[in-house]
Amino acid sequence: MRGRIALLVLLLVVAGCSGAPERTPPPDGLTANVMQYRGKRLTRDIAVAITNGTDREVSLTRMRLMSNRWSEPVRWSGTEDVGAGFGTGIDVDPPTGGCPDGADLTIDADFTYEYDGEERRSTVPVTDPHGVLRDLVDGDCGQRAFDEAVDLSIGPPTITRNRWTAEVRLTPTGDRSDVVLLGLAPTMRFDFGSRTPTEVELDLSRPQRLLLDVTMGRCDPHVVAEDKVGTRFGARVRTAGIEHAYFTLDLDEDVRASLEDFYAERCRL
Structure with a gap:
């Protein structure tokens, strides 16, 4: 024992x-x-x-x-x-x-x-x-709300001189009605013209049409080397639970490729 x-x-x-x-x-x-x-x-x-x-x-x-x-x-x-x-x-x-x-x-x-x-x-x-993590998780929540609220589609682009434009359609899904678009945000390499809304209040329970009016941003090899955002344009929304959420739009690969071609040709890089 x-x-x-x-x-x-x-x-x-x-x-x-x-x-x-x-x-x-x-x-x-x-x-x-x-x-x-x-x-x-x-x-x-x-x-x-x-x-x-x-x-x-x-x-x-x-x-x-x-x-x-x-x-x-x-x-x-x-x-x-x-x-x-x-x-x-x-x-x-x-x-x-x-x-x-x-x-x-x-x-x-x-x-x-x-x-x-x-x-x-x-x-x-x-x-x-x-507020780094706060912005990140609020953005995740906002993106989920945006995806639940609307179907996003982008029409074929038009390129004239130093401007790339395409129509953005936001079609309500009917799943939620509390999401408001506060604006879109450019990136380091891609700027917006005056026809792209950067400060708005658009009710996404109703169909909305926007214009991606893209012009050249900064154009030099150092910017390209340091750029971590690329063509990921930002979107800001408000929901019933979050006053301000920032996330990046989920653009199709062909749209991204068209933007990159536009940038490379205009910058001669």
Whole structure:
């Protein structure tokens, strides 16, 4: 009997040692916030900036990033040694965000790390000082509402000199009536002429016709090399649950190819 008890205790000890460390409060000074690199503005590429404000090195090995606007967490594993007084950034590929459902946005990071000679696990609240994640999940919600509200179609383009134009038709589906189009947004390489609405209020429960009146934006090799948006024109909408949501229009590949040909020919690149 004593042998069985000793074996059971040994197995429990081994199981406890082989599992994840127990969650403890993070050391004072370990903080995190959502950021987005300048060159990735208007894309889905974001990062978690982690600052080690303690007096010892923090060696990160795992991160589980959670938000009440995501259906699943984002997981990362690797090795990031962050010296005292320094910081690091971990790139994140966020899942599609849900609608707010009346709740404020929350973000938390569950870190596994080594600190002061021992492995720890702590949950750190993540701030969103520039509204990067808020804009992203609100945009996901707005795009879903837009897709539910209307069918989008774009007519054949017309090209005259330095102008590319095509008619946009927004046909109500009848599935929802609370979506209002607030305007379209150009990109770095493609600008809009005066006939494309950038500041409007169009009720999408009624059929709407717009004009994509595209002119040349910036035209040089550096812009082309740094461009992360391309032909993804932006759209801004308001819904019953969100005052302002920004997302990119889902243009067909033939429309994108026509725009790229127009740009390349006019820029001679």
